[in-house]
Amino acid sequence: DTGVSQNPRHKITKRGQNVTFRCDPISEHNRLYWYRQTLGQGPEFLTYFQNEAQLEKSRLLSDRFSAERPKGSFSTLEIQRTEQGDSAMYLCASSLIGAGVSDEQFFGPGTRLTVL
């Protein structure tokens, strides 16, 4: 078990460009979450998947954002036409939800996005 991994760790892009981040959860975990963290704030929920199904999206997730988890394993988060306000740390977490299993989420190291 190598934990949750995220790539890239850092991304610098120009306004208007598209970016894509990847998250690899802990292998047996059936839930995967995306959060966004801006400077001086706690993480804010964006969306989550149970297996390959995206079950909920936050109002923070505008139409420029899309997330996928095609085979119920890794996930990608794409931001189209980036804006300076998208600059933040994007965190991925995974958990195992089921009978008798706790709701503990394990976090990856995050992808820091800077939009110039």
Add this chain to the structure above:
Amino acid sequence: GDSVTQMEGPVTLSEEAFLTINCTYTATGYPSLFWYVQYPGEGLQLLLKATKADDKGSNKGFEATYRKETTSFHLEKGSVQVSDSAVYFCALYGNNRLAFGKGNQVVVIP
């Protein structure tokens, strides 16, 4: 909706001092409560948790008790070390997601 409030501002204290970070929550039902820690340059790590009223979570000398009557989950440590310098986040799990407080930066001076 569910929310978590942490005391304002960074906390600076000397090594071996007593640490308290206040956390209160608003939620429907009885959520699980967590403290996460973020060391410089690292990701969020679970520090401790409590799943029902009066439960006490503990880890690495830190403790927090789930108080339903005051909707609180204050973090305490009796004697901090320089290595405890980090940002601490209180969180609750409800509606299929974690809701976090703003975090408190703790700086421990030798």
